[in-house]
Amino acid sequence: MSVQKFVARNNEEWRAERSHSIGASAVGILLGENPWTTPLELADRMRAELAGRFDYTQTLAMMRGHAYEQGVADLFQWTTGHQVIKASGKEYILRRDDIPFMHASPDRTYWIDDSGAKHGKNAEANKGLLECKTTRRPVDPDSLPMSWVFQLQVQMGISGMREGYIAWDVLTSADGFDYCRFDYDPVVFEAAVDVCRDFWERCIVGGQQPEPVNARDVIAMYPRHTEGKTIQADSETAGIVASIREAKAVKKELDEQLDELADRLKVRFEDAEALVDGDGKVLATYKASAPRTTVDSKKLKEEYPEAYAACRKEGAGTRTLIIK
Numbered sequence: 001m002s003v004q005k006f007v008a009r010n011n012e013e014w015r016a017e018r019s020h021s022i023g024a025s026a027v028g029i030l031l032g033e034n035p036w037t038t039p040l041e042l043a044d045r046m047r048a049e050l051a052g053r054f055d056y057t058q059t060l061a062m063m064r065g066h067a068y069e070q071g072v073a074d075l076f077q078w079t080t081g082h083q084v085i086k087a088s089g090k091e092y093i094l095r096r097d098d099i100p101f102m103h104a105s106p107d108r109t110y111w112i113d114d115s116g117a118k119h120g121k122n123a124e125a126n127k128g129l130l131e132c133k134t135t136r137r138p139v140d141p142d143s144l145p146m147s148w149v150f151q152l153q154v155q156m157g158i159s160g161m162r163e164g165y166i167a168w169d170v171l172t173s174a175d176g177f178d179y180c181r182f183d184y185d186p187v188v189f190e191a192a193v194d195v196c197r198d199f200w201e202r203c204i205v206g207g208q209q210p211e212p213v214n215a216r217d218v219i220a221m222y223p224r225h226t227e228g229k230t231i232q233a234d235s236e237t238a239g240i241v242a243s244i245r246e247a248k249a250v251k252k253e254l255d256e257q258l259d260e261l262a263d264r265l266k267v268r269f270e271d272a273e274a275l276v277d278g279d280g281k282v283l284a285t286y287k288a289s290a291p292r293t294t295v296d297s298k299k300l301k302e303e304y305p306e307a308y309a310a311c312r313k314e315g316a317g318t319r320t321l322i323i324k
Contacts, residue, residue: 027150050204072133088107132167166179
């Protein structure tokens, strides 16, 4: 087994190279630990990138994560005393020759033993991996997101490094920085390899679609229903329907209570804008919205059919779930 390192000249080259394998950050998706992306969406994106179609759109969260990465690395170095290796900030990709369908692209690496007494400061065995995270959500150090943990374990398994840290900074907290150390776990890594191998061979190379895991996937795979087609519900599915009925009944009762209470409160406002307590703290407001201008589409269609036809836009249909 050997590890190859590809150093990219720019982000576009890095993205093009990584499209040829499954990244460590995607393992959490395949193991069901990523709430933002499904295996189906990952497969569609990877196939598109393999065909040369890249979406370079970046969300604000993605840009923040990249911009603040160095700051998290600096906080880690100052807090732990581990020297972060400056050259590790470059965009590069690591692959093992025995599992070429996977790759790692670590955020940073650091020296484990700064004195060099154990392995020599420049030895690969003296390096550890650092994964830098920024988030706006609270993070429990005793229960980190498993997608983060899987990502670090896969990076260690590919790189050959045997220890690493996850460091994170909660942007909404003044004292939100923390970190957690991990040793390499070969059981976790081998499980990830098996899942990635199956996904790569079956879904990327083989072209099969992963099973849908949420409503987004269902709409992507089946945007329209098949007229007259029915399926028979098994006991588990029938139980889901029954649970929805019960939840809807509870919601209806709560909505009725909420409407009644809201009406009683509105009466007390009269023409006031806000309701305050004895200390002047605003408890609620009841304001009129600005006048709204709308287009009378019926009149437009009848009196100006050509303009109506020119401005008419047909959107994609939707599938609506109705419990009978």
